[in-house]
Amino acid sequence: MLDLLPHxxxxxxxxxxxxxxxxxxxxxxxxxxxxxxxxxxxxxxxxYMGLQFIGPNPPLPADLTTYWLQLPLGWRYALALVIAxxxxxxxxxxxxxxxxxxxxxxxxxxxxxxxxAAMVIEEGIRLIWGTRDYVLEVPRAVSGAFFFQDLIWSTxxxxxxxxxxxxxxxxxxxxxxxxxxxxxxxxxxDSEMVRALGINxxxxxxxxxxxGTILAAFAGIILAPIWGIxxxxxxxxxxxxxxxxxxxxxxxxxxxxxxSILVGLAIGLSAAYASEWSLLSMYLLLVAVVTFRxxxxxxxxxxxxx
Amino acid sequence: xxxxxxxxxxxxxxxxxxATLAGAGTFYGPWQHNAAYAQAKPIKLGLTNDASGQFGxxxxxxxxxxxxxxxxVNAKGGVLGRKVIWVTAxxxxxxxxxxxxxxxxxxxxxCSILIGALHSGVANAITQVANKYGTIYLNxxxxxxxxxxENCSRIKFVWDGNGTNFTKAAVKxxxxxxxxxxxxxxxxxxxxxxxxxxxxxxxxxAGGRIIDxxxxxxxxxxxxxxxxxxxxxxxxxxxTAMGGDDNKALREQIAQLRLxxxxxxxxxxxxxxxxxxxxxxxxxxxxxxxxxxxLSLPGVAEFVKKWQDANKDGPIPVxxxxxxxGYMATRELFRAIERADSTNNVKIIQELEKLKVPALxxxxxxxxxxxxxxxxxxxxxxxxxxxxxPTDNTDHFEILSWAEPKAVEDDVAPTKCKLIPYxxxxxxxx
Numbered sequence: 001m002l003d004l005l006p007h008x009x010x011x012x013x014x015x016x017x018x019x020x021x022x023x024x025x026x027x028x029x030x031x032x033x034x035x036x037x038x039x040x041x042x043x044x045x046x047x048y049m050g051l052q053f054i055g056p057n058p059p060l061p062a063d064l065t066t067y068w069l070q071l072p073l074g075w076r077y078a079l080a081l082v083i084a085x086x087x088x089x090x091x092x093x094x095x096x097x098x099x100x101x102x103x104x105x106x107x108x109x110x111x112x113x114x115x116x117a118a119m120v121i122e123e124g125i126r127l128i129w130g131t132r133d134y135v136l137e138v139p140r141a142v143s144g145a146f147f148f149q150d151l152i153w154s155t156x157x158x159x160x161x162x163x164x165x166x167x168x169x170x171x172x173x174x175x176x177x178x179x180x181x182x183x184x185x186x187x188x189x190d191s192e193m194v195r196a197l198g199i200n201x202x203x204x205x206x207x208x209x210x211x212g213t214i215l216a217a218f219a220g221i222i223l224a225p226i227w228g229i230x231x232x233x234x235x236x237x238x239x240x241x242x243x244x245x246x247x248x249x250x251x252x253x254x255x256x257x258x259x260s261i262l263v264g265l266a267i268g269l270s271a272a273y274a275s276e277w278s279l280l281s282m283y284l285l286l287v288a289v290v291t292f293r294x295x296x297x298x299x300x301x302x303x304x305x306x
Numbered sequence: 307x308x309x310x311x312x313x314x315x316x317x318x319x320x321x322x323x324x325a326t327l328a329g330a331g332t333f334y335g336p337w338q339h340n341a342a343y344a345q346a347k348p349i350k351l352g353l354t355n356d357a358s359g360q361f362g363x364x365x366x367x368x369x370x371x372x373x374x375x376x377x378x379v380n381a382k383g384g385v386l387g388r389k390v391i392w393v394t395a396x397x398x399x400x401x402x403x404x405x406x407x408x409x410x411x412x413x414x415x416x417c418s419i420l421i422g423a424l425h426s427g428v429a430n431a432i433t434q435v436a437n438k439y440g441t442i443y444l445n446x447x448x449x450x451x452x453x454x455x456e457n458c459s460r461i462k463f464v465w466d467g468n469g470t471n472f473t474k475a476a477v478k479x480x481x482x483x484x485x486x487x488x489x490x491x492x493x494x495x496x497x498x499x500x501x502x503x504x505x506x507x508x509x510x511x512a513g514g515r516i517i518d519x520x521x522x523x524x525x526x527x528x529x530x531x532x533x534x535x536x537x538x539x540x541x542x543x544x545x546t547a548m549g550g551d552d553n554k555a556l557r558e559q560i561a562q563l564r565l566x567x568x569x570x571x572x573x574x575x576x577x578x579x580x581x582x583x584x585x586x587x588x589x590x591x592x593x594x595x596x597x598x599x600x601l602s603l604p605g606v607a608e609f610v611k612k613w614q615d616a617n618k619d620g621p622i623p624v625x626x627x628x629x630x631x632g633y634m635a636t637r638e639l640f641r642a643i644e645r646a647d648s649t650n651n652v653k654i655i656q657e658l659e660k661l662k663v664p665a666l667x668x669x670x671x672x673x674x675x676x677x678x679x680x681x682x683x684x685x686x687x688x689x690x691x692x693x694x695x696p697t698d699n700t701d702h703f704e705i706l707s708w709a710e711p712k713a714v715e716d717d718v719a720p721t722k723c724k725l726i727p728y729x730x731x732x733x734x735x736x
């Protein structure tokens with residue numbers, strides 16, 4: 001019989017990575033009630049932008065490029081984690097501006113628009129970077145492997161899971177403990193009242209969408225060294241993100257986090273003990289939960305009502 | 307008004323002159339190829355290549371080489387004096403899409419021959435449709451052993467080496483030299499299953515045993531659970547049968563863990579060149595291929611140059627096994643049509659069944675031949691590993707050995723492959 005502990009640890013790590021992927025998606029669904037099908041493509045674009053800054057051809061003027069490339073890899077990586085998601089945020093602005101006409105209408109319009117945006121972004125990636133695969137170089141401090149319980153583990157996965165936990169905490173703090181978070185929640189809860197109080201609702205929605213985009217791009221850079229970089233990598237992200245949101249309960253912050261960890265554990269354990277069921281297990285989990293709790297694990301309760 | 311009329315005599319004279327000039331121009335002008343094309347309708351091919359999904363990258367590499375072979379034959383005046391034209395559609399690495407595309411190409415686009423496959427499920431789906439209409443189908447690059455065994459067909463020809471060929475080239479020596487306890491890591495679809503079955507047979511025949519077969523669902527991106535289990539089970543050898551993007555993600559994660567250094571040993575069935583390009587540092591273990599652009603054989607350098615000229619803006623700078631198979635399949639099809647002196651499907655099939663290609667023309671170490679009982683091209687199989695001393699930035703393989711086709715032929719396939727008689731094949735003529 002296999003020792004269970006390594007697989008529980010692996011499931012937990014995987015769950016945190018899923019939570020990181022789903023975070024931006026969850027914010028936009030929960031706070032704007034918009035399903036952003038371009039989430040996966042923005043995730044992929046983040047990975048490519050990160051690659052561009054970390055790799056040998058940064059999109060910078062020639063003299064700045066020389067200086068940039070002299071920086072140690074760790075610095076370039078750390079700066080890319082900030083700069084690349086912000087640049088993808090600009091793409092997020094464009095998508096949100098296009099989405100404005102769909103607000104308050106049938107959700108299908110928003111779905112179709114973001115689906116189209118996903119296609120455009122993915123094809124744009126193919127045009128700029130081609131169809132080949134890339135590997136994202138990471139600093140030595142977080143690469144390589146270590147021994148735990150006589151098994152070799154990837155250092156990077158634990159770094160990625162730790163980063164995911166930190167980002168989850170920061171996002172929660174921002175939404176729950178800042179006045180800006182309160183305005184965002186209020187805007188989602190009763191937009192007319194927020195507008196009546198003199199708050200610019202369009203700007204508020206824009207900021208939420210761009211923040212969700214930045215989180216998607218950040219997740220793309222973090223996941224890139226594990227999954228590899230290829231134009232259609234976004235599809236691999238958007239499916240579990242969507243599943244996690246439904247499983248956790250649409251709009252529920254901690255519901256999404258708990259659902260991510262459950263999905264991670266389901267995949268991790270089934271891969272070890274019944275490998276052919278590993279991907280199916282997350283769908284079975286969804287069916288089982290939705291059968292008994294149609295609104296997902298945390299039901300209707302969300303950050304908006306906290 | 308009367309002077310504007312055309313008299314009957316003048317009308318007949320002018321018509322005759324026009325017809326004479328047009329006829330002479332057609333046959334004696336500088337456009338002799340077009341003159342030939344004009345005599346008969348073009349031969350239309352349906353290129354069933356993946357452009358997205360798990361095999362999108364490789365599918366397009368296949369596509370580029372097929373196009374190159376078509377351009378080449380058209381530049382020489384076409385086949386039987388007829389221009390070759392083509393249509394293509396993305397089969398999306400998805401069998402259901404493969405079925406739809408094949409049906410459309412045959413019934414609406416009037417394609418008389420289909421070419422292209424990476425995903426064995428897609429290849430099998432296309433075969434079912436092609437069977438129904440008697441349309442010849444060239445499976446250029448799907449390497450599931452089942453393609454030339456239980457899923458074989460009179461109308462289908464398989465051009466890639468398959469899981470059994472690569473397994474036979476590697477397993478016997480590995481059981482003796484490395485160890486008897488083998489673990490299989492198998493992509494959960496037809497290629498993985500049939501390759502794993504072949505590996506199991508070879509391992510057991512060589513005195514080894516399979517201690518576990520882990521099935522990996524398609525589109526798996528995180529392999530940590532599997533790699534932890536590999537470490538817990540402690541096999542001597544892990545034999546993988548993974549395809550496309552799944553294979554790339556697996557390679558990246560094994561490289562991160564450095565699991566390829568020391569035990570267990572890794573035997574990877576085949577590494578397609580488009581999957582290697584872009585991430586060569588993740589290559590590990592011993593793997594198979596049917597061709598490499600650095601083989602020291604006559605014609606290789608010329609072929610590479612020709613391919614580069616045809617694909618100047620392509621994503622990959624040199625051809626690999628996928629392009630090679632796509633090109634060879636298409637080229638041999640045209641030659642078979644010329645030999646048959648007909649576009650009748652059965653006559654072409656009979657020509658392809660007799661196909662023998664000298665090593666020189668194949669740019670391989672041994673002569674190749676089509677097995678008439680399975681319709682699989684029997685060819686040289688190479689074993690390789692990551693090149694530690696590359697001569698340039700495309701030199702990623704170190705070729706370790708090569709096996710002649712007879713030595714790696716699938717002996718069981720003919721017993722599983724049931725080809726229907728020629729008179730049961732619906733007639734197709736381009």
